[in-house]
Amino acid sequence: MDRWLKTIAANVKPRTLETYSSDCNAIRSAIGGMKLDRITGATIESMCATLAEGRSSKTIHNYYIRAQQILDAAVREKLIPASPALAAIPPRYESAPTRILGPGQPSRAAQAAKQPAKRKWDMLKDNDDDHEMWSLMFDLAFETGMRQGERFALTTKALTTKDGVHGIQIRWELQRIAPKARIPNWLRSRHLTGQYWLVQPKSKHGERFIPLSNQTWLRLWALAGRRQCKPDQLIFTRHGQPLTNSVELRRWKRALQDAELPYVTMRSARHFFATHLAETGAPEDARKAMMGHAKITTTAGYTHWTPETLAALAGKARAAVVSLN
Secondary structure: OHHHHHHHHHHOOHHHHHHHHHHHHHHHHHHOOOOHHHOOHHHHHHHHHHHOOOOOHHHHHHHHHHHHHHHHHHHHOOOOOOOHHHHOOOOOOOOOOOOOOOOOHHHHHHHHHHOOOOOOOOOOOOOHHHHHHHHHHHHHHHHHOOOHHHHHOOEHHHEEEEOOEEEEEEOOEEEEOOOOOOOOOOOOEEEEEOOEEEEOOOOHHHOEEEEOOHHHHHHHHHHHHHOOOOOOOEOOEEOOEEOOHHHHHHHHHHHHHHOOOOOOOOOHHHHHHHHHHHHOOOOHHHHHHHHOOOOHHHHHOOOOOOHHHHHHHHHHHHHHHHHHO
């Protein structure tokens, strides 16, 4: 496993390597002491069963894939004649369905973030400018479907106008990288502060232009102006520092609570945007372009058709049948 990690280190992003290292540590706890030529398909299956306790089915499937990659590398290096993972039955996994908010509900959450309910003890200790920032952040998430790292990486330099259309040119995402991690020379990156870096998006399709409403455009510039942001400085910060998932999550949970809305993940904002983009009748290539996907099948996984929408579409189809008669 150490040999495999060292081999792939130059070809993957630091955060990806960190994830793979974590997977290897889990695998190591189950079969790390075994010799390669003693591992069988049954060994892999037993490993997955052992590690399954307290972990999601998707995580266990990732461990299986990682073991398969490591053993395939061992075959290429002629350490073993064949990969025992080929004889193992892959663990079954099913992703939990993503719940999304209904029409109009995201704006209620954003408004609640701007004017949170009074609390006897407010552990977050945000001021009015912070409340406006979080309200804008949540509106932006649902209006654009941007990934979290892309929103956190937003600078005024990314606010552009093309053919008279205001929008965001996405070129970066914010990542927290361990101090000793090696940044590959092929990875476009820029150090911000401490462990925070701006790195190129997940794929080349992530570099895209997303139109904005005039209201959101003006609010972004107003926030940047109040904070006197330079072109390469982050617009969204807390105490001058880049944002993190846990910081956003606490504000998001509180906004949903204050708005009396059911809990949904912040990631569901991408699903919300993809769904309503599809409901407008947007072409497939436009939908995947705005989502930053390479394939429409990926975008389809973010699209949730409601019974009402399907009924309306089916009604149009039936109307066409009647008109032919």
